[in-house]
Amino acid sequence: MPSVDEARHAVARDRVGQVIDLALPLIATPSPNPNGDTRVVAALAADLIRTHVPGAEIELHPGSSEIVNVVARVRGAGPGRRVVFNGHLDTYPVGTLAQWSVNPAGEVRDGRLYGRGAADMKGGIAASIVAMAALAEQRAHWSGEAVLTLAGDEETMGPLGTKLLLDRVPHVSGAATIIGDAGSPMVARFGEKxxxxxxxxxxxxxxxxxxxxxxxxxxxxxxxxxxxxxxxxxxxxxxxxxxxxxxxxxxxxxxxxxxxxxxxxxxxxxxxxxxxxxxxxxxxxxxxxxxxxxxxxxxxxxxxxxxxxxxxxxxxxxxxxxxxxxxEPNYTSPDNELIRHCARAAADVMGMAPAVNMRVGGSDSRWFRMAGIPTVVYGPTPYNMGAPDEYADISELGIVSRVHALTAFDFLTKEASGT
Missing domain, CATH: 3.30.70.360 (Alpha-Beta Plaits)
Incomplete structure (x- = not known):
């Protein structure tokens, strides 16, 4: 069996090709909000997780007749803490097709992933799924649980996505939450206005x-x-x-x-x-x-x-x-263990330390912080978010996935080692 250090190295391995392979079908499956129908994309996400994350326990949780949320869970070597990855399946509408110079249903060009939701946030979802897969491969080296929650109504800030899951599904509440929403790999966000x-x-x-x-x-x-x-x-x-x-x-x-x-x-x-x-x-x-x-x-x-x-x-x-x-405004202490793990993981992956800062815009992170759960937002830079020709840098999506996996691995192994 590899050592913990070898397992950590394996978790942090670059899997950007897999991230793009997962992101493209998610982008190709429309889920504009409004109108907020995530039934098809939720079913697709569940199938992708089932295929790529060995041993994942997957559940669909409807919030309404059209809004469907996904929860996937991977168990480690024994009892321990729980890390929750979070993302949202809904996107802004495509808008006027004639204003797009690329395919809004997904296209790779010049190192960029284009399409509605590429940056906000189907690219981030794909990054978290790949991070879950990396953790699942090394589950013998960490204790506790890794959970992925995909909400259906973040763009309209409604209560039928993350809030509903926190209220109804016990294993959606954890010791820490990592969200791949739009931002920058150079900034770990610990709070928002x-x-x-x-x-x-x-x-x-x-x-x-x-x-x-x-x-x-x-x-x-x-x-x-x-x-x-x-x-x-x-x-x-x-x-x-x-x-x-x-x-x-x-x-x-x-x-x-x-x-x-x-x-x-x-x-x-x-x-x-x-x-x-x-x-x-x-x-x-x-x-x-x-x-x-x-x-x-x-x-x-x-x-x-x-x-x-x-x-x-x-x-x-x-x-x-x-x-x-x-x-209300909300934040996790910038000195919190989760924030320190994320900053360290980003520095390890990028070779330079990120900034640790607040976030100007809102996200589903507020639901977790309102429940008293330390939460960090770490995602790709959004380009043309909500506008024609939305895209994310492919290399950044690879970084985000590696940092998500490494942050969770360190969080789940540090408790087990007592450090």
Whole structure:
């Protein structure tokens, strides 16, 4: 039998060809959300796992008549901790086919994997399946369980995917979670901002545009309300020192990848006015107007604080508003064992240490962190995510798979050795 070091080396072996072989049929199987039908792609994923992961126990868990989730489990040499890999089967819609220069159903060209879901996140799913296969081959050297969860409704942030699995399937809860969602191999993400989506409606009084004194412009009222929402950017942030330091330390690596200003965005409340509508003609005073806003919360600002500010600020004539979605910011300590294992594994695979940072966007990682489970997001760089010609770099998908396997192997063997 090989030694643990030899098994670790085997787990970290480059299997990028296998990752692409699995990703292509997943991409070729449409699962746009909306409408959110994952029945066919879930069945395909289950078959791929059954074929490529020896000894995997596979279950399908419907969340609705059309949303189907997949859970696969591999057992180690004996009792121990459980590591959960997580991904989502749904994708953004393809959009207008004429705007694509490649096949949205999957294509390999010039070192890139193209297609809807290549980066977000069927490429990441394939990477995790291959990582599970690598662990299964070396199961004599680790204790506990490795579980793969594939959710059906992440893109619409609904409760019928990861949340349902956590509520109903005991072995979906583990000691650690690894997610291959879009990011960068150079950044291990330990947390993400919270978010509050709100709708605002303004009521006024219709009149002719030449007789404004006889009406009340709903858009004028809405503009005042939106100014109040934008002022949330000035709310104080009581961020823990370890999180603030991690964001600052990651800046030199993370911002060249994700854009200048990322550290500032991670450290403040932001408000994106995404929808504004109202009026029918320039010479008519609009009687109604509407806006929808995406408010993002850094660690150190609670949803309760923001909602209290909104309640006070939007107490205006003719203004009503309601909350569409609300989630707190969440994070795993950057000093947590899982984060350290992931950073070490990435350094071993790439030959350079990654940054350890927060994530600007949302993901299903929040469900695990809300359940108290340490979670890291480590995935490929997304190119044209949600747009035509989406792709992921093939070499990055190979790195992601190796780091997932190595992180899980180290996590499951360290407990067994008592270190």
């Amino acid at each position: 919270g978010f509050i989506w709100i709708d605002i409606t303004a009521k006024g009084k219709a009149a002719h545009g030449a007789h404004v004194h006889l009406g009340m412009n709903a858009l004028d009222r809405l503009r005042v309300a939106l100014d109040r929402v934008s002022a949330l950017r000035d709310l104080p942030v009581d961020m823990p020192d370890q999180v603030r330091k991690a964001i600052a330390d990651a800046k030199a690596i993370s911002e060249p990848l994700c854009g200048a200003g990322e550290a500032d965005v991670l450290s403040a409340v932001t408000a994106n006015i995404g929808v504004v509508s109202g009026g029918t003609s320039p010479n008519l005073v609009p009687s109604t107007a509407h806006a929808a806003v995406d408010i993002r919360l850094p660690v150190g600002v609670t949803a309760k604080t923001v909602l209290a500010s909104l309640k006070q600020g939007l107490d205006l004539p003719g203004i009503t508003w309601n909350v569409l979605r609300c989630f």
